Amino acid sequence: MYTEMSAQVRAQVRLRELILSGELPPGSRVAELAIVERLGVSRTPIRAALLRLEQEGLIESLPGGGYAVRSFSERDVSDAIELRGTVEGLVARTAAERGAPAEVLDEARAVLRDIDQVLARAALDDESFSRYVELNGRFHVLLGELAASPLLAREMERVASLPFASPSAFVIAQSNTPQARDMLIVAQDHHWQVLAAIEAREGSRAEALMREHSRIAQRNLRAVVQSQEHDRMPGVRLIRKRG
Template sequence: MSSIDPDTGGSSAVKAQLRLREMLLAGELPGGARIAELALVERLGVSRTPIRAALMRLEQEGLLEALPGGGYAVRTFSERDAADAIELRGTVEGLAARLAAERGAAQVVLVEARQCLAQVDAVLAGPALDDEAFSRYVALNRRFHALLWEMAGSAVLQREIERVVSLPFASPSGFVVVQANSPQARDMLVVAQDQHRQVLAAIEAREGARAEAIMREHSRLAQRNLREALLGQDHAQMPGVRLIRQKV
């Protein structure tokens, strides 16, 4: 494991936070385990100050829980927790889509969203997806959702959406990777892309209720992927699944 170069100021804490998040999602720090600060200091090669700052930020993200006597432990989540987080993301993204339609989205953002979807169409044009194409889809999917949030023109709503999607299983691409090796992978992504186009059309037509309903339905694809991820045996490529308990 590579160490993080010692640094001063906030950059060390950010680097530590990123590395710790990777470790948590990869299952290197098992669910329920108490975090040992000194062990992390040695493992990551930084001082205790940035480690503590990183732990505090990860607790705010919801990946760690503060213990009554001090310190932190790795959080675990029930399947219901994960499903509720996805449902909440669908709700707030639906609100963003409705506000974008009712208030009128900025033309420059609409143009960028159309260009993003055109790039997705190009990725999905082939009969199958290789690893490079799939990675490209994930990046474009993330970008489209970010543009959708921007269309609402609400800093308050965008802040709340970012809070919701901070958990790995609630992000727009959180469970898309489940489809990577599925025979139906391209078909499901085509369905998701059609929903992207429908919501953009509804926003441009100023159809708020329709735009909201489409995004609520869009989150149901992630619910399906969650169930498939939990049923699967190989979680190596599925960040965060090891933290999800299948019993409520």
């Protein structure tokens, strides 16, 4: 069972990479047998990985069997980001109103201090952006734990798995822009403010801050889609431009 599950995870990760890198472009057919031959993994974990990627929304089942890589309208992605902001806002308000576990607050503060160290550099290289993505993801997971609600934490995880709705979905794509570091500094200020609001038991303020926090991702979405480099960016090619 453990070996089979590990094979499923590996297949899922590899398939996601093929899609986001453009090796499997939007509209291309993803046949189970072809993927088995390509990845050298048995059919059972491949089938499970394909089902998982369908749940994530990266592929869709075809009437005649098999799957196809999906593309997304700009509105699809915007709605997914808005949904994440709504759920995270609810989580932040719940954490503030119920009172967050002290040990989780301590861990969240430690993560934010680590992010402060990353952003203290005058210029951020690829390693710095990767480190930010790792820490940012950890902070958002801890936010789910602050509400002490397994149900809300699961909903946060589900929403973040929607295509391009994760907290750092557009960070790497924006890493080469002059405004990238400034945008991360603003996002980090939101992190500290929402944590302070939760500690102060200010539910409405905590919720409003997380809703506003998602607006940064909305701005990043617009910037990336409008960029002249849009078609060269891994993953972003799945997003259809308006018009």
